[in-house]
Amino acid sequence: MTTLVRNAWYVAAWSSEVDDQLRRFTILGDAVLLYRRGDGHVVALEDRCPHRQLPLSMGKRIGDAVQCGYHGLTFGPDGKCTRVPGQDKIPPSAYVEAYRVVEKNDIIWIWMGEAHRADPDTIFDLPQFHEPGWHAHQGDALFLKSNYLNVAENLVDPAHVSFVHPTTLGNSASENVPVHVSTDGPAITAWRWIRDAEPIGFFKAFGGFEGNVDRWHYYHLYAPSIAVIDFGSAETAAGIAEEDRDSGNRIFALHFMTPVSETETIDRWMHLRNTAIETEEASERIDAMFRVAFGEDKEILEAVHAEEQRPAKRRPIRLAIDRGPMVYRKRITEMLERERTEDVSAEPNGAFVYHD
Amino acid sequence: MTTLVRNAWYVAAWSSEVDDQLRRFTILGDAVLLYRRGDGHVVALEDRCPHRQLPLSMGKRIGDAVQCGYHGLTFGPDGKCTRVPGQDKIPPSAYVEAYRVVEKNDIIWIWMGEAHRADPDTIFDLPQFHEPGWHAHQGDALFLKSNYLNVAENLVDPAHVSFVHPTTLGNSASENVPVHVSTDGPAITAWRWIRDAEPIGFFKAFGGFEGNVDRWHYYHLYAPSIAVIDFGSAETAAGIAEEDRDSGNRIFALHFMTPVSETETIDRWMHLRNTAIETEEASERIDAMFRVAFGEDKEILEAVHAEEQRPAKRRPIRLAIDRGPMVYRKRITEMLERERTEDVSAEPNGAFVYHD
Amino acid sequence: MTTLVRNAWYVAAWSSEVDDQLRRFTILGDAVLLYRRGDGHVVALEDRCPHRQLPLSMGKRIGDAVQCGYHGLTFGPDGKCTRVPGQDKIPPSAYVEAYRVVEKNDIIWIWMGEAHRADPDTIFDLPQFHEPGWHAHQGDALFLKSNYLNVAENLVDPAHVSFVHPTTLGNSASENVPVHVSTDGPAITAWRWIRDAEPIGFFKAFGGFEGNVDRWHYYHLYAPSIAVIDFGSAETAAGIAEEDRDSGNRIFALHFMTPVSETETIDRWMHLRNTAIETEEASERIDAMFRVAFGEDKEILEAVHAEEQRPAKRRPIRLAIDRGPMVYRKRITEMLERERTEDVSAEPNGAFVYHD
Structure with missing residues (x-):
């Protein structure tokens, strides 16, 4: 199927x-x-x-x-x-x-x-594409020999960061900080704040931070295949509220996953930022950081896909950390069921409303 | 099947x-x-x-x-x-x-x-193999990653020449000249005469033509897998009859298509000519011309075959230009049906009688 | 299956x-x-x-x-x-x-x-691993693109030696010497003695033989996948009995075949010898000899495997020389049937008892 x-x-x-x-x-x-x-x-x-x-x-x-x-x-x-x-x-x-x-x-x-x-009004958008003070930059079209569900699931799964990206996106400071998950909105969202910690390299270089920062990561996954990763930092001293992230140094990493087939996916990724927006060097630095990190993901996701093609005696187990991925898979199943049965009463899939 | x-x-x-x-x-x-x-x-x-x-x-x-x-x-x-x-x-x-x-x-x-x-008397032959004044020359064994039906069909399909071979076998003079098709004989035949036109390069070099010529193309396809392409030129002033083609400069291109499997074919092609028969340079020139043209066919036929392996929602459509190919496919279907059902009353397939 | x-x-x-x-x-x-x-x-x-x-x-x-x-x-x-x-x-x-x-x-x-x-006491062993005067040497892990049954069968099949290894393991002296086959014990055994013949190259170099020798070959195949090939030479003048092979120059070639999958096998081979035991050069010489010979087998076995994947109109025929291979296949079929049906009364497979 x-x-x-x-x-x-x-x-x-x-x-x-x-x-x-x-x-x-x-x-x-x-x-x-x-x-x-x-x-x-x-x-x-x-x-x-x-x-x-x-x-x-x-x-x-x-x-x-x-x-x-x-x-x-x-x-x-x-x-x-x-x-x-x-x-x-x-x-x-x-x-x-x-x-x-x-x-x-x-x-x-x-x-x-x-x-x-097909309703063009439901096409993905972010307010920040249209606001002054923001710079958008397109990255790569990354090919993965993997079903897109594995790729998407990975983007609402903060738990993998410490193990797959120990030297790029993650560091030891985050390992024990709890992750919140919300599945109420159009996106499935996982997030956490790391308070009063040393800034990561990028924000040291371009954020101008001298002391400790509060750092956030929000993973929003819109079924079937768009992920918005919102991360950034603000001086701890400023004590910003969760809803005031624009006042910090903020970056959106966007992933648009296009299934090539049941076994191949292209992940087009790009980013928007409100810091160092006139410096193309900052774009290149983010690109370079992401290329390393997404290369780490690619290696894992292709191995998982290959393993899924081999015979298995047991069903995979699901854990507490899988809450986001599990809801994501459930939403996909519902979408497919709606398409399979031609339920004409159903809402169209793919409606996009961004809630900050 | x-x-x-x-x-x-x-x-x-x-x-x-x-x-x-x-x-x-x-x-x-x-x-x-x-x-x-x-x-x-x-x-x-x-x-x-x-x-x-x-x-x-x-x-x-x-x-x-x-x-x-x-x-x-x-x-x-x-x-x-x-x-x-x-x-x-x-x-x-x-x-x-x-x-x-x-x-x-x-x-x-x-x-x-x-x-x-198996009756050896039904093996393909051409009178010109045995007549003086003719030179036979074997070309290549061209491998195609395509079912042989696509390859054979292409050889009773003059309509593709203007689009696949615009600079080799075809030219603009022929685009609007009607094609005749006959399916009465053992071969399916498509042919046309282009009257009073400039000679193509080969005939200029070896035919010694100075003025305009009448040019002919006859495509004979014998199911399951032999094609005879008879083409040539004669001075327009001579006004030769269709049946007097031997009095012009005439070349037979023969294609013997051997299915390697359901998905691969070897097309062995050769040619006979009644002009420049003592010049090996003429053989090489014809070979070179054909190599380019059949390479153009190979690219198309392999792409068609690959596309035929992909899922399709609709059946292919057939057009007026497909009359030859359609009769060919019908003949193949009948041959296969005779083999599938062991109809012992049937005529053996493959009988070959060449009608000029 | x-x-x-x-x-x-x-x-x-x-x-x-x-x-x-x-x-x-x-x-x-x-x-x-x-x-x-x-x-x-x-x-x-x-x-x-x-x-x-x-x-x-x-x-x-x-x-x-x-x-x-x-x-x-x-x-x-x-x-x-x-x-x-x-x-x-x-x-x-x-x-x-x-x-x-x-x-x-x-x-x-x-x-x-x-x-x-799983009973560790049934793991393969040879007394010569533990006796003084013997030297063990591990060879290669030879990968074969072939089902393991073909590989194993080949090791209880002396008839192939004259045709596959005419210049390495076999020579003309053996062509007409009859082969004995015994299927009574835990192994299927095929063997023959070539009496009063010139020693093969290895034994000339390391055995110190000057005159003719009696040469033996014993092929023991333990289902599912262990073969012991016992070969050696003794001076004809000494007239040794079959059971006194240790008094001659004796080599055991061991093959441990591990199925990678239904279509791939790794044959790990090694050898033990009671001659030239302190000379690493002798190990290398045996390795080199085996590498050539097993390369010859690999070529044959991979071609046989490839051909077995193609459609066939007839069943393969079995000959008098196939007695060992046929009993081997029968034993495998019985082992598989025991596993397929969970016959709890059955003896465990794989019991190993070496009878010299």
């Missing part, structure tokens, strides 16, 4: 990944052709000619249309065939699927599910 | 590919050992010892026989075991299948089907 | 392959973590955390225990979980399987079957 939720907005690509060339992406197991029209709008088509199945990405652009490289069938940006060489009449079955695409915050979002459920 | 027709003569190899060494070929999914006896005749045996299954091609020649490399069982050119080291009596089950082989026109033909249906 | 017998002692590794590092081995399809405790004892654990399935071999040592690299669950050498970070109570399902391990003669033996059937 599939683990892939179709009625959701997924990140197809960073805006910079798509231009006037015909490029093939694989999303939820489907091959998708992405390119920009002359006016810059992004087109997303099923990447397979309905005639002899050649990927259209192997064809060529004719204006805003695409001509198949085998027999010249030509398809407009809406997927409809506009020319069949050798015959005048174009049969109604001569079309390719056209996917709904929205470009927002330099990100190309795609809807692979039932067209009538 | 298999797509492989067994009751037909297939090209196992060019004559030059087989010598006194033990060589393994895979044909219709079966491993076949080919070698020449001392008298030059070609032997084709099942390449698997009936005892412990070692390929006989890993053993060695003992005169005209083959000795298995594991326990020394020895098999004659007829496949019968002649020696079992360690025992005097040779059990009747100690044999390997011996395939019927015919060498003709420097080509080794093999029959992989029911032995009683 | 599996071909893997579980209720037997297998060689997990040479003693030298295991140290204080966490190392992953695959045995009978199961991933096994091997390491040495501080006191040198070998620990063998299921190499998969019961929580999120990460291989424990990717974690780290905490004293004699192992800490999972994902969430820090810690397991003692007995497989029991001793720590779950984030919760005080350790659930009873938090354990990994601990396999019974015995180290003997510098070999690590493992029991992958039902624990209550």
Whole structure:
């Protein structure tokens, strides 16, 4: 049975990944052709000619249309065939699927599910994308040979940090600080504050802290596949309240996980910050820190995925630390069940409301 | 369900590919050992010892026989075991299948089907192999990661030429010239004449044409897997009739497609010509032209095959240009059905009669 | 249906392959973590955390225990979980399987079957391991892409030697000497004596023979996967009796075949000798000779295995020379049937009694 939720907005690509060339992406197991029209709008088509199945990405652009490289069938940006060489009449079955695409915050979002459920207002956003004093920076498109559920689950799982990232994201100060978990909102959230501790390296360099700080980590996971990690520091002396995090040095790490197939995932990650916002060196430093840390995750998650493919005599056990992941898996199961049974009374999946 | 027709003569190899060494070929999914006896005749045996299954091609020649490399069982050119080291009596089950082989026109033909249906008189031939004034030249054994039906279909499909071979086999002059299709004879034939046009490069260099020419293309496809492409040019001023093509500069390109398995094909191609027959440079020039063009086909056909392995929500559509391919597929289906049901009243497949 | 017998002692590794590092081995399809405790004892654990399935071999040592690299669950050498970070109570399902391990003669033996059937007294031994005047030397861990039955069968099959090893282990002198087979004891034994013949190269160099010798070969195969090959030479003039082989120059080649999976086997081979026992050069010479010969076997056995995976129209035939292999396969079938049906009245498999 599939683990892939179709009625959701997924990140197809960073805006910079798509231009006037015909490029093939694989999303939820489907091959998708992405390119920009002359006016810059992004087109997303099923990447397979309905005639002899050649990927259209192997064809060529004719204006805003695409001509198949085998027999010249030509398809407009809406997927409809506009020319069949050798015959005048174009049969109604001569079309390719056209996917709904929205470009927002330099990100190309795609809807692979039932067209009538696609609501652009539910696409992920953060207020900080639009506020002054914030700098957004796109990181990598990290490929993982793992089902996306493992990747997502890992992002609402603070318990792994001390063991997987002992020298990058974690340190010994956090090991015994309790984690709070909330599953009331649209996101599953795990968080903790480490009070009155030495700042981590990044904040020492760019935060200008001289004394001890209060440090926070909030992990928000939106099913099916978006995670917002909110972390930062403020001088302990300032004694800021939990809801005043913007007054500290704050960074959002965003993870947009796009299932390539049941066994592969691309995690596009980026970050926003309210500190050192005019220094590109700070972006590079965060990138470098994350590359090491997410490489550590990748190694673990790919090994877990490989092990899950081997025969098992027992079911995996779940622990107290799994509360976030367990609720996440339950939400996915419900989404899949709604899609499997076509419950027309259900709310559309993928609605996004960010609660700070 | 298999797509492989067994009751037909297939090209196992060019004559030059087989010598006194033990060589393994895979044909219709079966491993076949080919070698020449001392008298030059070609032997084709099942390449698997009936005892412990070692390929006989890993053993060695003992005169005209083959000795298995594991326990020394020895098999004659007829496949019968002649020696079992360690025992005097040779059990009747100690044999390997011996395939019927015919060498003709420097080509080794093999029959992989029911032995009683193999009729050497039905092996492909062209009168031009035996007439003076013609030069035959063998090209390559082109491997394609594609089911053979895609490869064969492509050879009775003139519509692809303008899109796949815009700079090699096709040019803009032909784009709007109608194609005729005949499915009455043993071959499915598609053809067209381009009248009063500039000669293509090859005929300019070797045909000695100074003015415009009439150019023809005939695609004959014999199910299951032989294609004859007859093309050439004659001075427009000469006004030759369709049946007088020999009086022009004429080339036959032959394709012998041998299914390696359901997913792999070897296309052995060669050509015959009545022009520049004493110039080996002309052979090389045709080879070079074909290598580029068939490389273009290979790229398309392998992509189509790969795409056919992916899940599909819709059936492929068929167009007016597919008349030849559709009849071809229908003929294959009938051949397979005859083999599947053992209809003993049926005509043997693979009968070859060339009609000019 | 599996071909893997579980209720037997297998060689997990040479003693030298295991140290204080966490190392992953695959045995009978199961991933096994091997390491040495501080006191040198070998620990063998299921190499998969019961929580999120990460291989424990990717974690780290905490004293004699192992800490999972994902969430820090810690397991003692007995497989029991001793720590779950984030919760005080350790659930009873938090354990990994601990396999019974015995180290003997510098070999690590493992029991992958039902624990209550594991009897260390049935582990393979040879008196010559413990007698003065003998030198033991471990060779390689030879990986074969073949089911272990093919590998084992080959070791009670003297008939292949003349064809697979014509220039290494065999020579023409042996071709017509009859082979005796006995299937009465715990081992299946095939043997022959070649009387009054020239010594083979090794015995010429290290045996000090000047005239002709009597040469013997005994192949003992213990199901499921241990072979003892006893070969040697004595001066023909001495006229030694079969039971006095120790008075000649005698070598034992031992093969411990460990199925990695249904399709892969590791053959760990070693040898003991009563000649040139103080010369390491003699060990190297035997190693070199065996490496060539076992490389010849590997090539054959992998080809046989590959061919067995292809479709077949006929069943393999069995010959007079297959008596040993056939009895071996029958014993394996009986062992598997006992395991499949849980016949509690049955004797444990794997009992080892060496009869010279």
